[in-house]
Amino acid sequence: MNESVQLLTPRLAQYDFIGHNFVILFIPFLPQVCYFWKMCLGRYSRCLISRLQSLHLQKRQLCSTATHNGKPSQPSPPSIQVALTESAGRGVFATRRIRASDLIHTAKPIITHPTLSTLNSVCYFCLRKITSSSQYFQHHNARFCGEVCKDNAKAFYDVERRADWSAFNDYCRSQGLKYPLLVKRLACMIISGAESADSIYILQPASLSPEMILEFHASGFLGEQLSLTLQVLNKQWYTNVLARIRINAFRIELAGGLYEDLLSSAAASIESEIAVGNAIYMLPSFYNHDCDPNAHIMWIDNADARLMALRDVEEGEELRICYIDASMARDARQALLSQGFGFQCNCLWCSSGD
Numbered sequence: 001m002n003e004s005v006q007l008l009t010p011r012l013a014q015y016d017f018i019g020h021n022f023v024i025l026f027i028p029f030l031p032q033v034c035y036f037w038k039m040c041l042g043r044y045s046r047c048l049i050s051r052l053q054s055l056h057l058q059k060r061q062l063c064s065t066a067t068h069n070g071k072p073s074q075p076s077p078p079s080i081q082v083a084l085t086e087s088a089g090r091g092v093f094a095t096r097r098i099r100a101s102d103l104i105h106t107a108k109p110i111i112t113h114p115t116l117s118t119l120n121s122v123c124y125f126c127l128r129k130i131t132s133s134s135q136y137f138q139h140h141n142a143r144f145c146g147e148v149c150k151d152n153a154k155a156f157y158d159v160e161r162r163a164d165w166s167a168f169n170d171y172c173r174s175q176g177l178k179y180p181l182l183v184k185r186l187a188c189m190i191i192s193g194a195e196s197a198d199s200i201y202i203l204q205p206a207s208l209s210p211e212m213i214l215e216f217h218a219s220g221f222l223g224e225q226l227s228l229t230l231q232v233l234n235k236q237w238y239t240n241v242l243a244r245i246r247i248n249a250f251r252i253e254l255a256g257g258l259y260e261d262l263l264s265s266a267a268a269s270i271e272s273e274i275a276v277g278n279a280i281y282m283l284p285s286f287y288n289h290d291c292d293p294n295a296h297i298m299w300i301d302n303a304d305a306r307l308m309a310l311r312d313v314e315e316g317e318e319l320r321i322c323y324i325d326a327s328m329a330r331d332a333r334q335a336l337l338s339q340g341f342g343f344q345c346n347c348l349w350c351s352s353g354d
Contacts, residue, residue: 080104080319088288088343089204091318098313104295107305109279110200111189111245112252113181116173118276124157125149126302127252127277145302155194156185171218178278179245180218186241187222187233197237203285205243207342215242247341248285249278254299279303289341290320291333291349297321330354 079098085091098104114122122129123136123145130136130143137144140161144150165184172180189195222238253275284297284305294313298306313319324336330350337345 078105082283082286085288085318090286091288091320092283092286094313094315094317094319096315098309098319100309100311102309104307104309104319105283107281107284107307109281109303109305110195111182111186112277112279112303113178113185114277115178115275116169116181122276123149123302125153126304127254127279128302129254129276155192156188159188159191160185168218168222175215177215177218179242179249180215180222182245182249182278182280183218183238183241184222186245190233197233200241200244200248200280202282203244203248203280205240206247207243215246245280249280250284250297250305251275252277252279252299252303254301277303279305281305284321287319287321289323289337289343289345290347291322291324291326291345292347293320293322293326295319295321 079094079096080092081095082090083093112125112127114124114127120143121131122143124142125144126149128145128149130145134145137147137150139150139153139157142153142157142161144153168180168184172178186195186200190197190199284307287295287297287307294309294311294317296308296310298308300306307319307321309319323341324333326333326349328336330353334345334350337343
């Protein structure tokens with residue numbers, strides 16, 4: 001492997017760490033979560049299920065180490081770095097040994113946007129679910145789970161609400177498009193001064209494909225609504241941003257914070273779209289793919305991401321996540337990765353024909 005080159009950018013410094021309290025609160029529900037995912041969703045690989053079960057078995061150990069001399073334990077220093085790989089560009093590597101089930105880091109999104117079907121049922125900023133019994137703030141046509149999200153949304157919403165987005169949304173809905181919605185939000189953030197026009201240019205772009213043509217047509221709607229007279233926010237900017245969003249956007253599927261929430265939504269999850277939205281992150285976007293990953297990204301109750309270790313990872317080992325449903329057959333996995341992400345997977349599973 002080439003010499004590790006740590007990328008110390010302000011963006012990469014934005015991820016934060018949380019202590020054991022989150023893990024301990026979530027652990028009591030792990031058996032039910034595992035059963036729910038096995039029986040209802042069927043989307044996660046056997047590897048993830050077994051790791052979640054092993055996390056449950058470590059409850060006593062975590063509880064005993066959560067405090068030291070009666071005081072809460074402090075989060076460990078960063079255990080990862082971004083460096084160059086031999087064949088996959090940048091990657092994320094462990095700088096020390098990471099144990100199975102450890103929380104590697106958390107990450108806040110740069111951009112989020114709800115799916116069009118969840119506009120009235122999730123927070124317009126953090127994607128937290130809003131139920132009939134939830135307290136929420138209605139601000140014009142958007143719902144927010146609290147004052148904090150409402151205030152944070154000013155970075156784009158004051159610009160966004162000046163225009164009528166019905167035609168834009170109808171076009172995206174009719175064509176099944178989701179990525180132009182993220183481009184729209186980023187454009188509003190740039191116009192408001194909250195982000196720079198090249199804020200996500202560090203991310204790897206996708207190669208142009210026939211499937212992207214329909215998404216480029218949405219730039220016309222975007223320009224009309226925002227009156228993009230700034231020279232920088234032209235069609236070339238739209239193309240560059242969309243090419244990066246297309247392969248770096250994460251589909252947000254919330255695990256739910258309470259067991260009762262999981263049971264009440266189980267039937268609906270089987271028959272309908274369970275994603276609440278999509279989001280772009282900086283550090284998680286540098287994780288490469290493996291069909292048998294050693295790390296996993298998950299969301300509990302909003303778009304804040306948690307990166308968890310699925311098995312023991314040694315110092316210097318690359319951390320990888322799975323981009324797709326690894327339970328699919330090898331040929332199906334290869335086709336999906338080639339069409340959706342533009343590469344052929346050469347992981348051990350694929351190389352062995354599994």
